Amino acid sequence: MTDARRALEGRVALVTGAGRGLGRAVALALAAEGAAVALAARSEAELAATAAEIDRSGGRARAVPTDVTSESAIETLVRETLAAFARVDVLVTAAGTAVFGPVADGKTADWDAMLAVNLRGVMLTCRAVVPVMVRQGSGTIINVASIAAARAIPGAAAYGASKAGVVAWSRGLAEELRGAGVRVGVLLPGAIDTPLWNATASAPDRAKMLRPEQVAAAVVLMATLPAGAALEELTLLPAGGIL
Numbered sequence: 001m002t003d004a005r006r007a008l009e010g011r012v013a014l015v016t017g018a019g020r021g022l023g024r025a026v027a028l029a030l031a032a033e034g035a036a037v038a039l040a041a042r043s044e045a046e047l048a049a050t051a052a053e054i055d056r057s058g059g060r061a062r063a064v065p066t067d068v069t070s071e072s073a074i075e076t077l078v079r080e081t082l083a084a085f086a087r088v089d090v091l092v093t094a095a096g097t098a099v100f101g102p103v104a105d106g107k108t109a110d111w112d113a114m115l116a117v118n119l120r121g122v123m124l125t126c127r128a129v130v131p132v133m134v135r136q137g138s139g140t141i142i143n144v145a146s147i148a149a150a151r152a153i154p155g156a157a158a159y160g161a162s163k164a165g166v167v168a169w170s171r172g173l174a175e176e177l178r179g180a181g182v183r184v185g186v187l188l189p190g191a192i193d194t195p196l197w198n199a200t201a202s203a204p205d206r207a208k209m210l211r212p213e214q215v216a217a218a219v220v221l222m223a224t225l226p227a228g229a230a231l232e233e234l235t236l237l238p239a240g241g242i243l
């Protein structure tokens with residue numbers, strides 16, 4: 001069913017990390033605003049479930065299994081998105097991974113994984129989508145960082161470093177694209193109750209965290225501001241503050 005009042009009717013969004021957690025909530029929220037949505041992550045079954053949910057609510061989705069650490073997979077993702085929907089109006093880079101713990105116990109492999117997915121994956125995805133948006137003369141990129149990029153959180157030094165990179169990357173990209181009609185924003189959420197916390201033994205109180213739907217509402221706001229205004233950095237915290 002189409003509804004001319006929906007803010008993203010006729011628009012196309014590409015969301016990484018769309019199989020679960022925040023990315024899934026963002027994909028559903030953008031679809032509810034009328035966007036056709038390309039869904040990327042590695043787990044095919046989770047992507048299929050998100051796509052089915054969008055289909056059931058009358059939206060359009062295309063699942064494209066993708067590892068954001070792979071340049072060629074990202075090229076395929078963008079190619080398949082264009083083949084399905086012809087344009088990309090909104091990019092949300094929500095794919096991410098987190099391992100928390102003291103620096104002295106940190107495993108190099110965990111640091112490498114966080115940098116590869118959280119920072120390099122965002123860089124590769126943006127680079128692949130930017131030429132499409134520049135050609136269109138319009139588009140909104142929303143990179144998901146974290147409050148850990150801006151405030152010191154014990155146990156999150158490596159994760160925070162990867163996310164601080166995302167903030168710096170987003171600021172630089174925003175300047176580069178200012179004249180091209182493409183806006184770039186970066187979102188710094190506090191703790192969100194998602195499966196990301198399942199593997200963390202000492203997770204903060206999940207009942208006090210942000211709901212993924214609340215964060216998705218902020219993403220929709222960033223994506224639907226009228227042209228000429230850009231929400232370039234948005235910190236979103238649970239009512240109780242950082243946990």
Ligand SMILES: NC(=O)c1ccc[n+]([C@@H]2O[C@H](COP(=O)([O-])OP(=O)(O)OC[C@H]3O[C@@H](n4cnc5c(N)ncnc54)[C@H](OP(=O)(O)O)[C@@H]3O)[C@@H](O)[C@H]2O)c1
Nearest residue numbers: 017019021022041042043067068095096191192194195196
């Ligand atoms: N949860 C929080 O408290 C919180 C707070 C601030 C910021 N964030 C950020 O928000 C984003 C979403 O996190 P979340 O809490 O929703 O985490 P999540 O529930 O663990 O979901 C992470 C998503 O990223 C995907 N992903 C991970 N590695 C990937 C890879 N190599 N290639 C493609 N997709 C990959 C996962 O799918 P596959 O594993 O199937 O690939 C999954 O869909 C992340 O960037 C996270 O750092 C989270």
